[in-house]
Amino acid sequence: MxxxxxxxxxxxxxxxxxxxxxxxxxxxxxxxxxTSFVKESGITVARPDADTAEHKExxxxxxxxxxxxxxxxxxxxxxxxxxxxxIERLHVERxxxxxxxxxxxxxxxxxxxxVMDEVRVGGxxxxxxxxxxxxxx
Amino acid sequence: xxxxRHAxxxxxxxxxxxxxxxxxxxxxxxxxxxxxxAVFVKESGMELNRPxxxxxxxAEGGGxxxxxxxxxxxxxxxxxxxxxxxxxxxxxRLHAVSPNKGVLVIADQDAQTGVVAAVVDQVRLxxxxxxxxxxxx
Numbered sequence: 021m022x023x024x025x026x027x028x029x030x031x032x033x034x035x036x037x038x039x040x041x042x043x044x045x046x047x048x049x050x051x052x053x054x055t056s057f058v059k060e061s062g063i064t065v066a067r068p069d070a071d072t073a074e075h076k077e078x079x080x081x082x083x084x085x086x087x088x089x090x091x092x093x094x095x096x097x098x099x100x101x102x103x104x105x106x107i108e109r110l111h112v113e114r115x116x117x118x119x120x121x122x123x124x125x126x127x128x129x130x131x132x133x134x135v136m137d138e139v140r141v142g143g144x145x146x147x148x149x150x151x152x153x154x155x156x157x
Numbered sequence: 158x159x160x161x162r163h164a165x166x167x168x169x170x171x172x173x174x175x176x177x178x179x180x181x182x183x184x185x186x187x188x189x190x191x192x193x194x195a196v197f198v199k200e201s202g203m204e205l206n207r208p209x210x211x212x213x214x215x216a217e218g219g220g221x222x223x224x225x226x227x228x229x230x231x232x233x234x235x236x237x238x239x240x241x242x243x244x245x246x247x248x249x250r251l252h253a254v255s256p257n258k259g260v261l262v263i264a265d266q267d268a269q270t271g272v273v274a275a276v277v278d279q280v281r282l283x284x285x286x287x288x289x290x291x292x293x294x
Contacts, residue, residue: 037177037178037181038177040181041177041180041181041184044181044184044185044188045184047188048184048187048188048191051188051191051192051195052191054195055191055194055195058200068270068271068274068275068278069274069278070203070274070275070277070278070281071278071281071282072203072278072281072282073201073202073203073278074201074202074203074204075200075201076200076201076202080200082200085270120200120202121202122202123270123274124270124271125269125270125271125274126269126270126271127269127270128266128267128268128269128270129226129264129265129266129267129268129269129270129273129292130264130265130266130267130292130294132270132273133207133264133290133291133292136205136207136290137207140207146204147204147205147207148200148202148203148204148205149202149203149205149270149273149274149277149290150200150201150202151201151202151203151274151278152201153201
């Protein structure tokens with residue numbers, strides 16, 4: 021600072037930061053807006069394939085059902101009865117969130133149905149069955 | 158530039174204005190955080206309705222085409238056992254006959270989710286998107 025003060029034309033030294041700052045702030049705002057806080061389930065399962073699977077804009081709570089009936093959400097294995105409480109909490113935090121139940125191909129339909137019921141009771145009516153899109157778009 | 162120089166009036170121009178550097182550091186950190194945490198993966202899935210216990214009876218009675226998914230992977234459309242690949246054609250026909258009907262997929266408790274997803278996919282390909290998913294024990 022002191023060294024710069026001694027020079028009379030300090031404006032001509034250095035780069036003008038203002039345009040860069042504008043640009044960086046714009047980038048920042050872009051990333052803040054586009055960030056979707058996906059609640060990962062914490063496990064990968066073999067999803068079914070489907071030609072008509074749609075990309076869901078707000079499907080960001082993932083619940084995985086493994087082939088042995090384990091239910092995973094929020095990066096841990098949960099009991100079927102816990103699902104409702106967790107969904108209630110998440111629904112209060114962000115009411116526009118929707119749920120995608122990602123079930124293994126070999127998992128039992130009964131477990132999937134129970135999970136979907138718990139989600140509905142927990143307050144989120146918009147539930148989708150996760151599938152990998154195989155349609156050539 | 159000329160205006161600023163005049164306004165600041167000479168030698169003590171460093172003491173005027175805010176030092177942008179710490180703010181820039183902070184904003185850049187924020188930016189990096191959001192870039193790293195940004196998830197651009199959109200979940201893909203298929204929308205499914207879930208009947209409430211009361212609505213179950215109504216749905217089975219009247220306005221929907223029942224599809225049974227058996228434990229061994231067999232599919233029964235409207236009372237007739239069909240191949241999984243024939244579901245789309247059957248739904249096409251039934252949809253043409255009664256365009257307002259939805260589909261009720263009743264899966265066995267132990268049926269594989271992969272088969273259920275395939276059936277739902279076929280139904281959607283057949284033109285009916287109002288699909289209710291139910292299980293039977």
